Amino acid sequence: MQAHRLRREDGRTPGNFAEAAAHIFAVNVPAAHRVVAIDGPAASGKSSVARELAKQIGFDYVNSGAMYRAVTWHVLQHAISPGDGVSVARLLEASRIDCDLDEDGSRILIDGVDPAEHLREDRVNDEVSLVSSIPRVREILVAKMHAYASDRNVVMEGRDIGSVVFPETPYKFYIDASPEIRLRRRIAQGQRDRIAVRDRADSSRRASPLVVAEDAHVIDSSNLTVEGVVGEIIGRLKLKGMVI
Numbered sequence: 001m002q003a004h005r006l007r008r009e010d011g012r013t014p015g016n017f018a019e020a021a022a023h024i025f026a027v028n029v030p031a032a033h034r035v036v037a038i039d040g041p042a043a044s045g046k047s048s049v050a051r052e053l054a055k056q057i058g059f060d061y062v063n064s065g066a067m068y069r070a071v072t073w074h075v076l077q078h079a080i081s082p083g084d085g086v087s088v089a090r091l092l093e094a095s096r097i098d099c100d101l102d103e104d105g106s107r108i109l110i111d112g113v114d115p116a117e118h119l120r121e122d123r124v125n126d127e128v129s130l131v132s133s134i135p136r137v138r139e140i141l142v143a144k145m146h147a148y149a150s151d152r153n154v155v156m157e158g159r160d161i162g163s164v165v166f167p168e169t170p171y172k173f174y175i176d177a178s179p180e181i182r183l184r185r186r187i188a189q190g191q192r193d194r195i196a197v198r199d200r201a202d203s204s205r206r207a208s209p210l211v212v213a214e215d216a217h218v219i220d221s222s223n224l225t226v227e228g229v230v231g232e233i234i235g236r237l238k239l240k241g242m243v244i
């Protein structure tokens, strides 16, 4: 195992054998670089906040929801039932999934195809919760998320980034908003998205459900602008000692 994998988020190397062993055998490989985790339910405003935050603090922006949406689109393209976990897992294991970055943030190519323009289609909105509840799908994509943070600082948004993907990061935020405001935001984006249904599915699934991580700072964005939320997050990051 490389030395940098053993470095803790606070920059110290593990001090004793037990601590080193805990790092070596940890299920979640700690990020070598800094990760700001932005979690929250659908249409809570977390994408706009995460993107703007990344720009202001000079980190790369990773949208993990887009990764789940991309594999959902791929599954539908292959006419595989999203409820058939075995076939979905088999398809993904046989597919080439490349994750990289462009000037706009994270990008995913599946078997060489960039599905970006399809990610907000109704059929993807309708099935993404089911596909993302399959443990093997999560395993494959979480490995890609760890890879993003292995050699760069990232702002990563999703549902379980602070609770499961990077539990060791000290920088965790949970963005929420009232159901009425969230629905209004989706309609303003011209989307038909049954967010209440998705929220229920994302919160009640067995594998890494949407939860507020114990040490996350919760922000209700209902009456705040994107700039307001970003300002609050930057204030917290500085309080935690991040030099920005």
Ligand code: DC
Residues within 6 Å of the ligand: 042, 043, 064, 065, 066, 068, 069, 128, 129, 132, 133, 157, 158, 159, 160, 161, 198, 202
């Ligand atoms: O953030 P979003 O609405 O684009 O996410 C789409 C779906 O992906 C969401 O309904 C659940 C799933 N998802 C997940 O399970 N875990 C994540 N870290 C991010 C998204």
